[in-house]
Amino acid sequence: MSAETARPRTPLWARIPGPFFFREVRASGRRSSTYWTRCAYAAMMLGFVVLFYLVAMAERTEGVASQAQQMQTFAPTLTMALAWVQFALLWLIAASMTAPTICDEVRAGTLTTLLTTPLKAWEIVLGKLLGSLVQLAILTLMGTPLLLAIRVFGGVIPEMVVALTAIALSTAVMSASLGLLCSVYARRPAVAISSAVFLGLGVWALPMLTMLVMNHYSLSLTAPLWSGTVFGIGVTIPSWFEISAVMCAPFALGIVTFELGGAMQLRSMFNVSGTWIGASLYAMTVGGVALTWASLALRRRMAMLGRGHEASRTLPRGDATQSRSRLVGEEPVLWRELRASGSARWVQISGLVLALGLLVLAFWLGGVDEWEVHMVIGLVGTVAAMALAAVHSAGGITGEREARTWEVLLTSPLSARQIIMAKFVGAVRRQWLLPGTVLLAMLVMGVGLGVLRPVVLLHYGLTIGPAIMAICAMGVFLSLTRKKTAAAASLNVGVWLGVWILLPMVCGIVLIPLVSQNSQLEDLGERVLLGVLTFNPAFQTGVLIEGSAVSSYSSGYETYDYGPRHMGVVGYTGACLVGSAAWVIATGMILELARRSLARRSQRRW
Amino acid sequence: MIETNGLTKRYGALTALDDLTLSIGAGEVFGFIGPNGAGKTTTMKVLSCLLRADAGSASVCGLDVRTSGDEIRRLIGYMPDFLGLYDDLTVDEYLQFFASAYRIPRARRRGVIEQAMELTDLRDKRDAMVDSLSRGMTQRLGVARVLIHDPKVLLLDEPASGLDPRARIEMRSLLLELARMGKTLMVSSHILSELSEMCTMIGIIERGKLLYCGSIKDAYARTRSLAGAERVAVRLEAEGPGPAAVRTALETDARVVRVVADEETRTLVVEIAAGVHGHHFLIEGLIKSGARIASFQPEDVNLEDAFLKLTTGAIQ
Numbered sequence: 001m002s003a004e005t006a007r008p009r010t011p012l013w014a015r016i017p018g019p020f021f022f023r024e025v026r027a028s029g030r031r032s033s034t035y036w037t038r039c040a041y042a043a044m045m046l047g048f049v050v051l052f053y054l055v056a057m058a059e060r061t062e063g064v065a066s067q068a069q070q071m072q073t074f075a076p077t078l079t080m081a082l083a084w085v086q087f088a089l090l091w092l093i094a095a096s097m098t099a100p101t102i103c104d105e106v107r108a109g110t111l112t113t114l115l116t117t118p119l120k121a122w123e124i125v126l127g128k129l130l131g132s133l134v135q136l137a138i139l140t141l142m143g144t145p146l147l148l149a150i151r152v153f154g155g156v157i158p159e160m161v162v163a164l165t166a167i168a169l170s171t172a173v174m175s176a177s178l179g180l181l182c183s184v185y186a187r188r189p190a191v192a193i194s195s196a197v198f199l200g201l202g203v204w205a206l207p208m209l210t211m212l213v214m215n216h217y218s219l220s221l222t223a224p225l226w227s228g229t230v231f232g233i234g235v236t237i238p239s240w241f242e243i244s245a246v247m248c249a250p251f252a253l254g255i256v257t258f259e260l261g262g263a264m265q266l267r268s269m270f271n272v273s274g275t276w277i278g279a280s281l282y283a284m285t286v287g288g289v290a291l292t293w294a295s296l297a298l299r300r301r302m303a304m305l306g307r308g309h310e311a312s313r314t315l316p317r318g319d320a321t322q323s324r325s326r327l328v329g330e331e332p333v334l335w336r337e338l339r340a341s342g343s344a345r346w347v348q349i350s351g352l353v354l355a356l357g358l359l360v361l362a363f364w365l366g367g368v369d370e371w372e373v374h375m376v377i378g379l380v381g382t383v384a385a386m387a388l389a390a391v392h393s394a395g396g397i398t399g400e401r402e403a404r405t406w407e408v409l410l411t412s413p414l415s416a417r418q419i420i421m422a423k424f425v426g427a428v429r430r431q432w433l434l435p436g437t438v439l440l441a442m443l444v445m446g447v448g449l450g451v452l453r454p455v456v457l458l459h460y461g462l463t464i465g466p467a468i469m470a471i472c473a474m475g476v477f478l479s480l481t482r483k484k485t486a487a488a489a490s491l492n493v494g495v496w497l498g499v500w501i502l503l504p505m506v507c508g509i510v511l512i513p514l515v516s517q518n519s520q521l522e523d524l525g526e527r528v529l530l531g532v533l534t535f536n537p538a539f540q541t542g543v544l545i546e547g548s549a550v551s552s553y554s555s556g557y558e559t560y561d562y563g564p565r566h567m568g569v570v571g572y573t574g575a576c577l578v579g580s581a582a583w584v585i586a587t588g589m590i591l592e593l594a595r596r597s598l599a600r601r602s603q604r605r606w
Numbered sequence: 607m608i609e610t611n612g613l614t615k616r617y618g619a620l621t622a623l624d625d626l627t628l629s630i631g632a633g634e635v636f637g638f639i640g641p642n643g644a645g646k647t648t649t650m651k652v653l654s655c656l657l658r659a660d661a662g663s664a665s666v667c668g669l670d671v672r673t674s675g676d677e678i679r680r681l682i683g684y685m686p687d688f689l690g691l692y693d694d695l696t697v698d699e700y701l702q703f704f705a706s707a708y709r710i711p712r713a714r715r716r717g718v719i720e721q722a723m724e725l726t727d728l729r730d731k732r733d734a735m736v737d738s739l740s741r742g743m744t745q746r747l748g749v750a751r752v753l754i755h756d757p758k759v760l761l762l763d764e765p766a767s768g769l770d771p772r773a774r775i776e777m778r779s780l781l782l783e784l785a786r787m788g789k790t791l792m793v794s795s796h797i798l799s800e801l802s803e804m805c806t807m808i809g810i811i812e813r814g815k816l817l818y819c820g821s822i823k824d825a826y827a828r829t830r831s832l833a834g835a836e837r838v839a840v841r842l843e844a845e846g847p848g849p850a851a852v853r854t855a856l857e858t859d860a861r862v863v864r865v866v867a868d869e870e871t872r873t874l875v876v877e878i879a880a881g882v883h884g885h886h887f888l889i890e891g892l893i894k895s896g897a898r899i900a901s902f903q904p905e906d907v908n909l910e911d912a913f914l915k916l917t918t919g920a921i922q
Contacts, residue, residue, distance in 0.1 A: 324733050328702035330712075336703065340694050404690025408751070411654050412707035413679040603655050603675035 017130045018123045024131020033487055034135065040494075041089060041139050045146055048085060052078045055509050075150050080257040082150075083164040086143045087171060087253055090136060092493065094172040095196035097132045098179035100189030100486045102298065107402055112305060121299035125180055125291060129173075136172045140165060156260065163256045163276035170283035171249045175200050177287035181294040184301060189402070189485040190395030191347075194388050203286055207244035208251070212365050214240060245275045252279035333409070333419055337396075337426025348433070355437045363445060371549035374446050378541040381438035382464060385431060386537060389468045390496055393427035393475025394488035401483060416599040420476060424591060427472040435464045442545075455569055456548035462576040463544060466583030467537040471496060473590040480594055480601075504532045530565065534579045547572060607632045607759060607790045608653060612662035615648050615814075622648040624814035625662065630792065630807060632758075635785045637801035637822075638794040639913055640811035646794040647687060649811070650761045653792075654684035666759055680708065683752025687764040687794075689744060693737035697728055700736050701750060708755035722750040726780065742773030749780060759790045766800055778804060802909040810913060822909070829912040837905040838885060840874045846898035849874050855895035861887060872900075 028034045056074045102124075105111040114124065147161045179196040186192035214221055225237040245251045252275050259272050329335035359377065366373035400406040409419070439460060446452035475492045482488040507528055515525040533539050547560035547569075560572040567575065598604070613626040623645045630636045638646045651657035652664055655675040664671045666678050692700060701722060705715045723729045726746040731739065739747060745765060752760055765781065766774045782804050785791055795801050801808065808825055810818040818825060842849060849867035852874060856865050863877040876888060885904060892899055 325696045325698035325702070328699055328706050330706060332703045332706040335706070336692065336695070400690075403693070404686070404688050405692055406690070407656060407686050408684075408690060409707075410656055411679060411682070411684045412704060413676055413709065414707050415676075603658065603672065604679075 016123075016126065018127040019119070020124055020127025021130045024128055025134055028131070028135055033484075037093065037135075037490075038139065038142065041093075042142055044085065044089070045082060045143055048082055049078060049146060049150075051506065051509050052081065055513060075156050076260040079147055079150050079156050079160070079164070080260055082143065082147060083168070083253065083257055083260075086140070086164070087168045087250070090139060090168050090172040091175045091200065092197065093139065093490070094132065094136055094175035095179040095200065096193050096486045096490045097135065098128060098176045099183050099186075099192035099196045100484070101128050101132075102180065102183035103186055103189045103192050104402065106187075111302065114302070120295075121302055122292075122295035125295045125298055129176055129180060129291060132176050133173065136169065136176065140169045140172065143168075159273065160256060160260050163273075164253070166280040167249055167253050167256065167276055167283075170280040170287075171200075174203070174249075174283040174287040174290070177290035177294070178203075181290045181297070184294050184297040188395055188399055190392045190399070190489055193486060193489055194391040197387065197391075198384070204248040204250060207240075207247040209361065211240060211244050216365050242271075242275070246278035246282050249279055249283055252276055331418060331422060333414065333422035334425060337422050338429060340426065351433060352437075355434065359437065359441050359445075368445060368449055369451055371446075371451055371545060371551060374442060374452060374549075375542060375545045377441055378438055378460070378545045379538055381434050381441075382537050382541045385434035385438075385464065385468065386471055386496065387493070388434065389427070389431045389471040390475060390492040391489040392430060393472040394479050394482075394492045395485040396423040396427050396476050397479040398482060398485040398488050399479075402485065410602045410604075413604075416595045416602070416604055420480075420591060420595045420598055423476045423479070424473055427475055428469055431468050431472065435460075435468065438464075450550060452545065453548045453550060453569075455573070456544060459544040459548065459573065459576050460541065462580045463537050463540045466580040466587065467535075469587045470583045470590065473587045473594070477590050477594040477597070480598055500536050500538070504529075504536070507532050526565075530562070533562070534575065535582065540576070540579070544572070544576070607634070608636075608664075608666055608792065610649070610653075610662065610664040613649070613652060613659050613664055614661040615645075615652065615657065615659050621814050623652070623659065623662075626811070626814070626816050627662075628809055628816055628819045630790065632790055633785075633788055634807045635781070635791045635793065635805045637805035637808040637909075638792060638811065639796065639798060639801065639808055639909070640794075641796060643813075644811045645814040646811060647763055648814075650684065650763050650792065650794065654682055654761055655679060656684075680755065681757055682759045682761060683755070683757040684761045685748045685752050685763060685765060687767060689748040691736040691739075691744065691747070693735065696733050696735055697723075697739070697747060698732040700747065701754060704751050705754050710755060718754060718756075722753045725753065725783065726750040727776075741768050742770065742776070745769060745773070745777060746780070749777075753784075757789070760784060760792070762791065762793045764794055764796075766795065766797060774800065798909040798913055808909070808912075818912075825909075825912045836878045836880075836882075838876045838878065838888060839901075839903040839905070840876060840892065840897075841900040841903075842872045842874070843898040843900045844872070847896050848872065852892065852895045852897045856888070856891050859887065859891055862891075 052074070102111070105114070144161065144165050147156075147164065148158075150156055151158070151161070175196065178199045179192065182192040182195040182199065183189075186195060211221060220239070221241040222239045224239055225243075227234075227236045229235065245255055255272060255275050326339075362373055362377055366376070397406065400409060439457060442452060442456055442460060446456060447454050471492070474495055475488065478488040478491050478495075479485070482491065511521075511525045511528060515521050543560055543562055547567075549559075560567040560569070562572065562575065608628070608630040610626050610628050613623050614621070615623040626645070626649060638649070640646050648657065652659050653666055653671060655671050655678055658672070667681050669678050669681070671678060692703070695703060698719065701719045702715065705719060710718055720729075723732065726749050728743065728746055728750055731743060736744070736747065745768075749762075749765065752762075762781070766777045769777060778800060781791060781793065785804065793801065793805070802822065805822055807820065808818070808822055809816055818828075840852075842852065849869055849872055853865040853867045856862050856874075856876060861879050861882050863879050865877070866875045868874075878885075878888070885902075889899075889902065
């Protein structure tokens, strides 16, 4: 090309924010889900304030001075709660917003189209991030006036509001960047979302694990790591405890909220301002690294796509006359669901190796004969398994819709029951890894070494199995009713967070003042609380592991600390059975709802 | 075989189908013509029970699409315009999957799949992953899938879309083969030349309204009558009288409306009055004038002309 005809290079700064930013902003502006998310977010924050205010009113003391003092403690408590809700919601929303984007581009074939444009991979990634940041900034700013308004009750320092907002927003940026990184590698949106969430958790867990290892070797956590002079200037590398606070956003948030709550002793250990500023900068740096990585990975993928690497998968054939294709069963959808893997083989193997590595680390740090280690493993495994089930099950039908295979499937005479049940069984089947690892740890390290009684395996199976079934059933139902996997997954997570966190909170907030005023309602309150706790697998996991610990058990004692009651092994097994039966009934009802919905939508028999 | 009566479908303010009434007999190859967004895909989706119409009725093989969805699914084969495939299956597994979905007995399944692969020339690709197939092969696989359960009616939405000329010709011969097998075909396309060679009936739709439905011969006849004057191109040999002299002779005939002569190319374009059938009088006139005819080419009516003539001014 001659110098006259060569197009002048666009300067770097002029390529930012780029066409993808405008596309993302415009497209999200047109989507009704954007406004629903904002409404739900605002409603949740406002609902929190109202509930807290109602409780404060119910427990109001006599006297103006006393009431003013009460309000001063109310404001920091409410701010703390709101800050944590905002932090968690923004972290999850950011991941679910960006993680499906590049998967969707690949699936829709638009990534190939982008190869024909002069757009660089980094422009695509950055444009998508900036586009989602607009939405995240709006969500963050929606909470800020609320946090500032609470200051009228007194007791909230303005710097803390800035600190809470900065930590939440920078974490959202990090989560969004990790989402983009996972989106480049994952083939399905559900896998990308869950990977982004777990990668974020991994980033936070690393300094914490280092702290545990240091503690194991009796190394000082609070002493500065190094102190000396460099070119005549005194330099001090802070303690690992302080560094961990910067590297782990929830830790930093905890410090800021403790500061709000008036835990003044923290000032002696942490520079609070330094912690939140450092944590925000660190999260942005991790986000930057993830973004750079995502750009490089996308560039490589686009180059491969350009060379046609992704369209050359043919099974090797040794003998031309012998077919390597498998024999499809009588229930084709079920057959495919039972064979299709949720993620690539290397991802599964890596996940298994990571889970086993973490188990080894936990037992090494905590000791093999401590039931508390099993408790931690059980709780982490249960929460992670439920989160994965909620996200992955939501991609069953939306995935087909996104791949445009759903319409073709609906033209077949398969009944609604066959399709829904196959999707449900497939979703449940793909959830074996985490509960299986926890059960294996319980069996080998708990029962095998005599730390836990064998009945723990039955109790854990009864607790986690039916709960995962219900989560998957809800995932399939939402997958049927939503168009996008991200929307279905977010809703599924939201439903179960509501059942396990919001519902107990609402029950507690409503019942505690009532019971304190009327002792006759005590029994009712206890029953409601028991009912709510029965359906919380994380709570049950704690109860069943502690209850089955051999060290705390001797014949005749009731060792299961079941909320306000104590139970023996028989009673607790009965409670587990009742809970499981309720979960199975709930699963059946959700599946029936899905079946009817599909039959109605596609004019087919049940 | 396919009947619709007053079929109406709205998407919000947009009327995708507006009082659509059509009838397609058994064994017909029905070409559904219309621009993008005219309502072709919506009609096919209603007929394949994927979409519920807001008003009107539709039936396939005498079965109402609103009440007999399960029976209709066994009788039709629908291929959407954009065919999504299970990328984790091989060609053979993909066909087995749908054979099983259509409840074809296991003993017959292998034979049926082999036949479908034979017909669509996919035998060499049996173990290829479906996402490795070319666009033409993908479309063939789509046709093989709809043939698996031996349906009476095939609804094919833009089956040749995105195919190269060779693949398009192969697809056309495949559809003609299906027509020979006695299937009723409803094929939508906006590539009209493709349909003209295989359709026995056409339906022209625009903005949800059916503008024409009938045999292709009738469509051509109507096009000719709508066109008014028919034109014939005549080229004269170098010897003999020139175009100007011949024009003067021809213009004396009342049946000739106008003659345009081109001395340089020695051609004449003769416009014949509407309603005049046959060209014998014109040939006689030319001979009488002493002209030596090199070629005599009456203007041909094709489907594109039919489409343009039949839709002009129909939609405001």
